[in-house]
Amino acid sequence: MKKIDKAVADAYFKERIRLIGILLVIWFIVSYVMVFFAESLAQYSFNGFPLHYFMGAQGSVATFIVLLFVNAAISDRIDEKYGLSPKKKIEQTLDRSVNQ
């Protein structure tokens, strides 16, 4: 066990929180805000759909999926930056379950 400077630990936490905050703002916009303005969006169309319908049926869901992968990838990079990448452990477990 090695002690970590409190400032470093706080910086790690802040970086993670900022990422989650940004992603949740996008999440909120593509779902709640788009629904709130559905009537005004209805006059536009996209790929044959009225725009509000497209956002509800496809746009929002596709954005959610992308946001989750972005979160996983950037979080990995933050972990690496702070020297926390649990690489070895994951590989071991992967091997174990593949061999089952």
Place this chain on the structure above:
Amino acid sequence: MGTQFIVSLSLIILTFALYIGIAIYNRSKETSEFYVAGRGVPPIYNGMAIGADWMSAASFIGMAGTVMVLGYDGLAYIMGWTGGYLLLTFLLAPQLRKYGRYTVPEFIGDRFNSKTALVIAAICTIIISFTYSIGQLAGSGVVIGRLFEVDARVGTMIGVAIIAVYATFGGMKGITWTQVAQYVILIIAYLIPVIFMSLQITGNPMPWLSYGNVVAELGELDRELGVSQYFAPFDDATKWQFLALMFSLMAGTAGLPHVIVRFYTVATMKAARWSGAWALLFIGLLYLSAPAYAAFSRFILMTQIAGSEIANLPAWTEKWINTGLLQMADTNGDGILQWAEIAISNDIVVMATPEIANLGVFVIGLVAAGAMAAALSTAGGLLIAISSSFSHDIYYRIINPQATEKKRMFVARLSILIATVVAGLVALDPPGVITQIVAWAFAIASGTFFPALLLGVWWKRANAQGVIAGMVVGLVVTLSYIFLAKYGGFSIAGIIDTGAGVFGATAAILTNVIVSLSTPAPTQKIQDEVMDLRYPEQMTYKDGEVWKDETAG
């Protein structure tokens, strides 16, 4: 009965034989590995397993029909049941993974160091799972009813008998490779009819790209008939109901005990994040296809079925009319079936569409097999959650701590049996369509577990008194609102029963915060444990300092 019956039944039996075969093959290996070093399912397969757990009768059988009947307003289910994964994966799953308890009531019991909180959480688990399983049993009634060409109620009774046996046998819960197989069959069974219909109607094999024009065309057809357009927003309910329902489904997703448990089978917090991402990709495949399914079904019904002579309806109509879920009556007596004269239940759209579109016996049978897997696997898992909450958290820890292993086993079996029979009785005359019943379960989860877990993970000052008061108030508010809105005609801003979670969650968060602040703070040890959840596994928070474990890296 005929060929269709034989093909459907054989496909159902074959797929179930496959699941059980994989389960038996893997069982011995997995149980021995599970608690020691196990926990090592790769995120991509864990994502598929979460997908199979997640996609119940509501997603598979009910959702496309709900979107078809409600139009734009039905999309609240699509966004709600996918958007919740962000709350779950960002705010709860990795942290709960680090805390390392095996069930949600156990987390609540230990985090707040309170037996009372544990028992209330166990009771909430039972209520949520029970409500949820009513929807599953109603779903199996639809499938079995059609298979044997009997009333859906008789179908439900047969389903109850099968599920009772299946769940006591041990279900398929927790056996990842079975669930991976289940996911694959489920998604193939769902996509094939959508792709075929897309080819039939638009000539394009990619339904996701082609159905936009069909939606627009449906709007045209509606305008000609003088009814409100398919995609018109907030036609069935208010905008506030849409937003409330969407919130309720999202928060409920993040608080559903049987979904959260899946995240305990991954190795690390990092793997929890990737599992969440893969899970939504696999789930999204079905959710992106459901509105296409809905649009094609409605298009075929409007253009090929409506307008036929009433004496000359296709053979499939009679089989569905026998289940009591489809009505086609020539109310104006002109000998022609009009669109307005077709009353189709949300719950049969997915099952009936392959027949309506004439996709052949194999596809129809495949859809039946997929639907049975969705309904039975989820119902099995839910009943096991009910029985373990009752026999372990309530009976063993509170009522009779001296109970022998044998006696606890007996109580567990007995509670599965009672829960199945009671849920089956309610499902005989379902109080709503499948998606609606399942939405109540989500509303209750968003009013109880979502606030308790969110504050438990992110606010170290939350204490036992706060969480107990919060869960009780959240449960009472949500349940009262559901009953008052459904049977008492009560509503606020046009929000009906399915959107009740928004009130439950608000009330629970406020109560939790106010009560926590006006009672003593939790012990330093508990506060440290909560601070510790901010960091990944390699870092530990202790006495105001952060330590890094070099060996684990």
